[in-house]
Amino acid sequence: MLIDGIVTGDYSPLAEADPWDLDQLLSGEQITVRPMPPWKKYARIILPHVGLILLSLFYVIGGAMVFYHMERAHEIHVRTHNIAKFHAYKQRMIGELAELKKSEAADPRGLEELALEHVHNLTRILFDAFDTHYIAAKHLGKDGHSVENNWTFITALFFTATLLTTIGYGNLVPVTWHGKMFCIAYALFGVPLILITVADIGKFLSENIIWLYTRYTKLREKIDKKHAKYQAISNKEEKGAERGAESGEQIMQGLDHYISIPISLIVSILLGYIAIGAILIGTWENWDFFRGFYFSFITMTTVGFGDIVPLQREYYIVDLCYIIIGLAITTMCIDLVGIQYIRKIHYFGRAIKDARFALVNVGGKMVHVPDLMRYASVLQQKYGQRKTHDTIIVKGAYAPKDLSRIRFIDFGALASMESLQSLFSIFTSKSQEALV
Numbered sequence: 001m002l003i004d005g006i007v008t009g010d011y012s013p014l015a016e017a018d019p020w021d022l023d024q025l026l027s028g029e030q031i032t033v034r035p036m037p038p039w040k041k042y043a044r045i046i047l048p049h050v051g052l053i054l055l056s057l058f059y060v061i062g063g064a065m066v067f068y069h070m071e072r073a074h075e076i077h078v079r080t081h082n083i084a085k086f087h088a089y090k091q092r093m094i095g096e097l098a099e100l101k102k103s104e105a106a107d108p109r110g111l112e113e114l115a116l117e118h119v120h121n122l123t124r125i126l127f128d129a130f131d132t133h134y135i136a137a138k139h140l141g142k143d144g145h146s147v148e149n150n151w152t153f154i155t156a157l158f159f160t161a162t163l164l165t166t167i168g169y170g171n172l173v174p175v176t177w178h179g180k181m182f183c184i185a186y187a188l189f190g191v192p193l194i195l196i197t198v199a200d201i202g203k204f205l206s207e208n209i210i211w212l213y214t215r216y217t218k219l220r221e222k223i224d225k226k227h228a229k230y231q232a233i234s235n236k237e238e239k240g241a242e243r244g245a246e247s248g249e250q251i252m253q254g255l256d257h258y259i260s261i262p263i264s265l266i267v268s269i270l271l272g273y274i275a276i277g278a279i280l281i282g283t284w285e286n287w288d289f290f291r292g293f294y295f296s297f298i299t300m301t302t303v304g305f306g307d308i309v310p311l312q313r314e315y316y317i318v319d320l321c322y323i324i325i326g327l328a329i330t331t332m333c334i335d336l337v338g339i340q341y342i343r344k345i346h347y348f349g350r351a352i353k354d355a356r357f358a359l360v361n362v363g364g365k366m367v368h369v370p371d372l373m374r375y376a377s378v379l380q381q382k383y384g385q386r387k388t389h390d391t392i393i394v395k396g397a398y399a400p401k402d403l404s405r406i407r408f409i410d411f412g413a414l415a416s417m418e419s420l421q422s423l424f425s426i427f428t429s430k431s432q433e434a435l436v
Helices: 024-029 040-104 107-131 155-162 177-227 235-251 263-285 289-300 313-346 369-384 400-405 411-415 417-427
Strands: 357-361 364-370
Touching: 024 417, 040 155, 107 289, 155 177, 155 313, 177 400, 263 289, 263 313, 289 313, 289 369
Parallel strands: none
Antiparallel strands: 357 364
């Protein structure tokens, strides 16, 4: 039998052995396993999460490099060709209009028709050039050759991050067929990877929020105990309350870890982070607060309309950090709300099937859940909270609010014979396991 890392059998001298040696396990020899060093214990907990984050980081950077090399050369070729085509037709239009104007037999009506035709053709050329996603009005000016390309490593990194987080602003997209095919394959494996990573970070944050809120509630309870004023009660009642408190602690053993985070706190965390992003991003993008808040909200919810996108490339890394952390916080909020409310809504109006046969470990005894409810009711009636005429609450062994920890119970089973037998076993200190 293996208990706490020790295989027990015939009590022979302790011998270090291979824990995977089946012959030794079956022979009944007592084998001890060396305790794991603390650094190794924590490393086994931390390294998988760090490894997941590093894997996601390398995947995003690798994809950015591939997109950069695929799309950059095509962008330069398309832009050079279309700008040359635009300037060539512009020179042709100016030359033909100048020759027609100098002609002695120039017809004003014919000159106007020719000008309109050239304007129409030039407009079509411009629209075709803009449809390539590589040419804007700034590229057609005198200093158009010095304008930075759309595809740089930073913009490619920003594109891959928004692609894998399913935000997808749409201001920068692959145009080549091989870029589009790579995008499909890249997102097919990358989107689940990034979503799992963000969910893992969000779970870590939610656990820490629960821990911090638990510490806060305990600290608040201590402060309330110091400043609360209770009315005097008799020594007999005090002793009875102490006995009831011990029994109540046994009942709630194993349930004290449950804590309910207020939904107002969860919403405040999310909206506060969005507001901080609205101020920071709006500062270097020259946006007002509402515009920044709108962008942050659309980004955190992964809607990503693309009508408002950041343009200051020197802050793209900061933007990415803000987006990733914000998605983790959003996941954290969804996780916290889901635990407390979504499950409650899903099972609203239902009772757990065969809940009367469920067992709970209370003080080392296995007790049916309905019996636990009845026993709690008895303690409440005998040692519970009492209110005086001036509504000062006297602390007792059991609070009715603790009943919310046990949800969706089939109360119709309270009168069953099994319930009465289990209740009797509690008061007579008989072993419930023997009954089971």
